Every structure is written in C-alpha cells, then in structure tokens.
Amino acid sequence: MLEIKNLHVEVDGQKILNGIDLTVKAGEVHAIMGPNGSGKSTLSYVLAGKDEYEVTEGSVLYQGADLLEMEPDERAVAGVFLAFQYPVEIPGVGTMSFLRTALNAQRKARDEAELTTPEFMKLVRETAGKLQITQDMLKRPLNVGFSGGEKKRNEILQLALLEPKLCVMDETDSGLDIDALRVVSDGVNALRGPDRSFIVVTHYQRLLNHIVPDVVHVMSKGRIARSGGKELALELEEHGYADYVGQAA
Amino acid sequence: MTEQPTQMRTTAEEALAAHFAALPADDAMRVQRAAAFDAFAARGLPNRRVEEWKYTDLRALMRDAPPPAEPASPEAAQAARDRAEVFAQIDRARIVFVNGYFVPALSDMSGLEEDIEFASLGRFLADGGAILDRSLDPADAPAFALNGAFVTDGAVIKVRDGAKLARPLELVGVYAGDEPALVTLRHQITIGEGAEATILHTLAGPDGVAYQTNVVSEVQINEGARLSWVTAQEHGDEAINLSMLIPRLAGNVRFDPFFFNVGARVARNEIHVTFEAEHSVMGLRGATLARRYQHMDTTLVATHIAPHCGGEEFFKSAIDDDAHGVFQGKIIVEPQAQKTDSKMMSRALLLSDSAGFSNKPELEIFADDVVCGHGATCGQIDEQMLFFLRSRGIDKDQAERMLVLAFLAEAVEMIEDNDAVVAALEERTRRWLGLEAMSD
Numbered sequence: 001m002l003e004i005k006n007l008h009v010e011v012d013g014q015k016i017l018n019g020i021d022l023t024v025k026a027g028e029v030h031a032i033m034g035p036n037g038s039g040k041s042t043l044s045y046v047l048a049g050k051d052e053y054e055v056t057e058g059s060v061l062y063q064g065a066d067l068l069e070m071e072p073d074e075r076a077v078a079g080v081f082l083a084f085q086y087p088v089e090i091p092g093v094g095t096m097s098f099l100r101t102a103l104n105a106q107r108k109a110r111d112e113a114e115l116t117t118p119e120f121m122k123l124v125r126e127t128a129g130k131l132q133i134t135q136d137m138l139k140r141p142l143n144v145g146f147s148g149g150e151k152k153r154n155e156i157l158q159l160a161l162l163e164p165k166l167c168v169m170d171e172t173d174s175g176l177d178i179d180a181l182r183v184v185s186d187g188v189n190a191l192r193g194p195d196r197s198f199i200v201v202t203h204y205q206r207l208l209n210h211i212v213p214d215v216v217h218v219m220s221k222g223r224i225a226r227s228g229g230k231e232l233a234l235e236l237e238e239h240g241y242a243d244y245v246g247q248a249a
Numbered sequence: 250m251t252e253q254p255t256q257m258r259t260t261a262e263e264a265l266a267a268h269f270a271a272l273p274a275d276d277a278m279r280v281q282r283a284a285a286f287d288a289f290a291a292r293g294l295p296n297r298r299v300e301e302w303k304y305t306d307l308r309a310l311m312r313d314a315p316p317p318a319e320p321a322s323p324e325a326a327q328a329a330r331d332r333a334e335v336f337a338q339i340d341r342a343r344i345v346f347v348n349g350y351f352v353p354a355l356s357d358m359s360g361l362e363e364d365i366e367f368a369s370l371g372r373f374l375a376d377g378g379a380i381l382d383r384s385l386d387p388a389d390a391p392a393f394a395l396n397g398a399f400v401t402d403g404a405v406i407k408v409r410d411g412a413k414l415a416r417p418l419e420l421v422g423v424y425a426g427d428e429p430a431l432v433t434l435r436h437q438i439t440i441g442e443g444a445e446a447t448i449l450h451t452l453a454g455p456d457g458v459a460y461q462t463n464v465v466s467e468v469q470i471n472e473g474a475r476l477s478w479v480t481a482q483e484h485g486d487e488a489i490n491l492s493m494l495i496p497r498l499a500g501n502v503r504f505d506p507f508f509f510n511v512g513a514r515v516a517r518n519e520i521h522v523t524f525e526a527e528h529s530v531m532g533l534r535g536a537t538l539a540r541r542y543q544h545m546d547t548t549l550v551a552t553h554i555a556p557h558c559g560g561e562e563f564f565k566s567a568i569d570d571d572a573h574g575v576f577q578g579k580i581i582v583e584p585q586a587q588k589t590d591s592k593m594m595s596r597a598l599l600l601s602d603s604a605g606f607s608n609k610p611e612l613e614i615f616a617d618d619v620v621c622g623h624g625a626t627c628g629q630i631d632e633q634m635l636f637f638l639r640s641r642g643i644d645k646d647q648a649e650r651m652l653v654l655a656f657l658a659e660a661v662e663m664i665e666d667n668d669a670v671v672a673a674l675e676e677r678t679r680r681w682l683g684l685e686a687m688s689d
Contacts, residue, residue: 048640076642088637092655101651102641109642141655158641 001026001197002047002067002166007058009039009046009222016042018222019058024166027194031208031233032201034219035241040201041085043219044170047199048082049075062166076102077109079165081158083172087151090142095154098142099124103161127160131187148175156187167191168199173207185210205237220244262293264314268431269398271316277377285397288387295391304575304607305546307391310515311489315461317399318348318430329425330355333453335481335509335677339669341417341449347425349401349432364412364444370403370435381435384467384495385521392491392517396433396465403435403465410441410471417447417670422464424454424488429461436466440474442499447667450480453512454488461489468496472526475503479670481677484512486541493519500526500555507664508535508564509674510545511681517546524551524558524586535564536660536674538681539572539604546575549593553586556616562593565660567653569600579611580621587616593623598630598656600649650682 002024009017016039024030034040046053047060049072060067067075090098104114115123128138131153143151152172159167169188173181188198188211200211208216208230216232217224218241225244226232258266269286276282294311295302321329326347344367345355351369358367373379379400387394404420424432440446454460462484470476476496484490490513498504510516522531531551539545545568551560566574576595597606608625630652638648654675661674679685 048636050636071645072636072639073642073644073648076640082640084637084640088633090634090637090652090655092658093638093651098638098641098651101647102638102643105644105647106642162641 001028001063003061005059007046007060008056009042010054010056011042011052016053016222017046020222020224022217022224024197024199026197028215029192029198029200029211029213031213031216032199032219033203033205033216033233033236035244036203038219038244039222040219041170044082044168044199044201047080047168048072073105076162076164077106081162081164081167083152083155083159083167083169085171085174087143087155089144089146091144093142095138095140095142096124099158099161102158106162123161128157130190131157131160132183133157149177149180152176152180152184153187156184160187160191165195166197166199168201170201171203172200173202173204181207181210205233208233218244259294259308261311261314262290265395266290268314268316278374278379278381281379281381282398285381285387285394289391289394289398291388292391301548301577304577304609305515305517305544307517310544311461313429313459315429315431315459317401318424318426318432318460320350321348321425323354325425326352327355329423329454330421333421333423333451333483335451335483336419336449336670336673338673339417339449341419343419343421344404345421345423346402346404346434347423348430349434351402351404358418360415361418364409364414365418366407366409368405370405370437371401373405374400374402384497390493392463392493392519393465395491396435396463396493399431399433399463400435401433403437406436406438408438408440408444408446411443412441413445414447417449419449419451421451422462423452424458424460424462424485426460427455427458429459432460432462434462434464436464438466439469440471440476442471443473444471445475447477447479447670449670450478451483452480452490452492453483454485456485457487458485459487459489460485462491464492466492466494468494470496470498470502470504472499473501474499476505477664477667478504478506479509479664480507480518481509481674482512482516482518484516486512486514488513490516492517493521495521497523497525498529498531498558500528502529504529504531505665506531506533508547509661509677510535510537510539510547511677513545514542515544517548519548519550521550522552522560524553524555524560526555527557529555530559531561532663532665533560533562534660534663536657536678537564537566537568537574538657538678539566539574540569541572542570543572544575545572546577548575548577550579550581551591552581552583553589553591554583556585556587556589558586559590561591563660563663564595565657566595566597566606567600567657568597568604568606571601571603573604574606575609576607576625577609577611578623579613580623582614582616582619582621584615587618589616589619589621591619591621595625597627598653599627600630600653647684650684654678654682654684
C-alpha cells in the first residue's frame, strides 16, 4: 500500500523529517506516536501533499506510484485521505454542497457515474446518523460554528463517504471527550477492512484502546526511533516519551 | 474665483460638445439642459487630480463619446430585453427602457395598478416640466451634469402611501444597438409613507460594442417606508457605465440597497444618500466581480443631517486578471446628527498578480457623540482552505472557484427577506465563475 524510504523533509530550511522508513501493507493499522515536535504532523501533511513541505531526499510509493509527484487532489482521488488535526472552517461553503462536490469530483476523476441528488442525500443521511451528525450541522457552512468534537466527526463523515484506501488520521483524538472519542473510534473501526490501511497519528495511548493498531511506531526528532506491537503503546503510556526526547537525531 | 486657464479638450469632450450642439433647438428643456451642459463643460471630464475621481480617471478612460442612441426596432428591443435575464426566475413587474426610451409593449405593471402611479419622464421632458437639477449640484458632479444635458427618458414612479407591492418592480435599462451610442436615463421615484417595495434595477447590453450609459435614479423615501433596491449591472464588455443612486431618507425609514456589478469595461457606480430625519437605517451592500481589463468603481457618499440614524455598508469584490476595483466611502456627519451609528467595510479578493484594488474610506464627522467605524481589506485566496478542499479530491481550479463563490455569497446572502433575489444573484455569480448550477 505505502512504502516510505529515507524521507527527509524541510520547512523553511529547517529539517523536520530526517530519514523516515515506513511500510504499510493493505489492511494494516499503524499507530505513530511521539512527543510534540517529533514530526508526526509533518509526515501527515507530506503524505497529503501540502506544498510548504520540501522533500529533500527519499521516496514515497503509494500502490506502486510516486506519491510525491501527485497533486493533493490527485492523491485524494487515488485514495489517500488526511483527517485533519484542525479541520478548516470555510464560511460560505455549505457542508452538503462541499460533500457532494468532493464525492462527485472523485467519482468523476475515476470515471464513475456521479451520484444523483436522492442517492447522495440518502447516503449522507445514513452515514451521518451513525456518527451522530445532525441535519442542522449538515445545513451549516463547512465546520463553521462546529465544536471540536463536531469537526472531528465531520472528518470521519468525509472519510466514510469518500471511502479512501489509505487513511492518515492526524491527532484525531485531540479535543475529544470520552463519548466523542468512542463515536469517532467506532466510525473508524467500522471502516477497517482488508483493502484499507490506516496511519493513526496520536500523542496519547488512549485512542489506541479504541482503535487497536497492528504496529506501533515511536517518532523522535524526525525519525522512527522504535517500532513494535500494540504493547509498545502501553509501555509508552507508562514511561512517557522521556527516553526518546533526549535521543540524538 | 479666477477663470480657469483654458484646458485642451479631449476627443471625448469635443464629441460631447458636438452631440449637445446637435440636439433639437426647439427642445422645451433647452434652458435646463444648457445649464447642465455648461456646468459639465466648465470643468470637463474629471481626471485623477480631482479627489473624487482619483482612482477612476474618466478623462483617460473615456476616449471618445458616441452620439445619443436612436430608439431600437421592436424586434431588437425585445431581444435586448430578453437577454437581461438575471431576475428571470422571479415573479416581477417590469418597466423597460431600451436605448434610453420607455417601451410600453415590453413592460408589464399588472398587479401593481392600485399601488403605483407611473409616467415616463419623456412626457415631462417634452412639455418642459421635468426638474433635473434637484438632487445634486451639477457643478460638482460631472456624471450628473451630463445626465441632465442628455437625458431622454426615465421612470417617474410614486408608490402610494401605505402600499405594499405584491411583487418586485424591475426597472430594466438595456442597449440594443451594434454601434456605439449614448444612453441616458433619469428615474425619479417616490416611496410613499409607510409603503413597502422591492425595486430591481437591471442594466445590460451587448458585448463588443463601445456604448455608454448614464443612469441617475433619484429616490425619495418617505416616513416609515421600507425599500429594498437591487441593482444588477451586466453591461457589455466594451461599455462605459456611469450610474448614480441618490436616495433621500425621511424618518423611520428602512432602506436596503444592493449593487451587483459584473459588466462593462468601465463602471462607476455612485451612491449619494442623505439621512434627513431621525431613526432611519440603511444596510448598503454590494458584490463586484471583475476580470480582464475591467475597471469597477463604487463610490459612496452618506450624509447624516439628522440624529439617531444608522448605516452599515459592506462591499465585497473579486478581482481577476488585469482588472481594477475601487471602493470609496465617505461618511459625513453634520454637527446636529448626534448618535449616528455607522459601519463601513470593503473586502477585496485579488485573484491574479496583476489585479488591483483601491480602497478609500473617508470620515468627516462634525458631531461629538457618534460611532463611525470603517475597515478595508485586500487579500488572496486562503491557502489553508484551498488545501483542505484539494485534499478531498476537488481540483485546484474548482476549489478556487468555490472559495470565490463563498467569499461573494457572504455579501449576497445579506439581502434580507428576498430568497429569490439571493438565489438569482448567486446563480449569476456561479455563471461568472463557470461553476455548475445548483440542482438542489
């Protein structure tokens, strides 16, 4: 699914990622943990194609294609999805209109038929209901006036509708209370399957109680310092990141 | 005052003088017209050294002046009216002027007979009874002076006291020719006490023809009346459009004008509003959409004579290619106009490196207990929003269009209690952006 080799990334001339190697197979859930400033969010943005990040070395293959050569919208059409840590508020763009535009843009780019209005409405209503997203939220401009939890649920709604193959979840748990965390995690778990992979970026172990990973990586100073099974997350919860913060890059 | 040194006349000024001299000598309005033209000729076309025209150098922008238009053939008139279709989906009455002349056959005032009185200004121009110098001093307002000199017709409308118009009234001003010509209209409208009306003002004409239009709308809004006024300016891409709205507000009036500007090569839209009595409120909004070489100027002068009035002005402009936008907003608060509450905001979105926008707010406040605020911004498309949309599979071009639509829609959606008008203008904005129509 995804093969990252020796990835080096700079922002404004500052080195953030210093040689990431990561392979994610179809159907796997990888958790990426690490202290603040270790480069977790940068990795998420680089995979989604944000343009202020400069890749100075290394490669990223997604389903055999060079992901770094693709525009952000081409990546999305190919099945890459970033759930934002801070979903953007867009006044003047209605949530429904946005969802439909995104869904149909992807379908069109893949030579699939666009959904009719009734088909689309039915799909959104069903999916939104499972995520406890109200009709009122869907009527508002995109993320405008949404609480932190509502924004995150809205991200999962997009994830569910767009059915991507590689989902990068950037601190999806931040700002969520226990109930919202459960709703969001249930939403993600329902989407797990043999053809879909997840990279779950998180600072805290608690999300991983709900979304149980196959592999856990610890990032520090722009590299993956250690990888292990789900028990690694529990170990981190107990000992903290102190062992990794002091490590040389 | 000393005599101004004789300035070399421009080609356009020479042409205007020649066209004026060629008007019929037996015109009943000759004296008033001559006074207006002389007031214009004394200073000529305004240039950038005239403060009010600093960003719209009409002397440079108006290279020539075409002769007054002849009435159009019935077929051409109907075709031109049918092209002015921005409000086509709205059930409305229509008063149609083509080439500067009222066309009864294309107009329809049914349903409003009880509520309005209408006459064409042409009648009063013919018998010498029209009054053309009432609302502004022609010496200070060159476009107004030219209007008085060349006006051919217009709508004289009285909405009766207490009348509530069952449907909007559209004033259509279109040009139907394929040769350059000058179209000059003057509307004189009175909204009776306690009356409620929506007036749509549609301006349109063909692309590729260097015609010029000059439309002045004088609107007296009487005690307790409510008026919603929506101008949609869609002139052809070579046209020069000078338009002025001159409302005078009595007390307890609610006045909501909206200006949707998308057409013409050069468009100067002036609003001169006077608050003459207490507790009147104006919510003035607009959206300007400019591209290619368009020059679009909105100039507001709000004069508060009476206390306890409020004004809110909110303009949004999207400027692309080599186009240039201008917003000038002057608020004058006379010494006795205490408790004036006024807010003014102009926001521009520049969509190319060579697009430009000039903002000029001016406050002249002579009262000491007032709240007057103004703000102006000029920016580009938000990169975070753009990335978010793209990350969901929407390509860059479409994502940008969506964000421009969202930006402009914020102004359009401020039109209150008139969903059909909002929908019509959003649809027109979509068309400008090349976005598909909303099917739901």
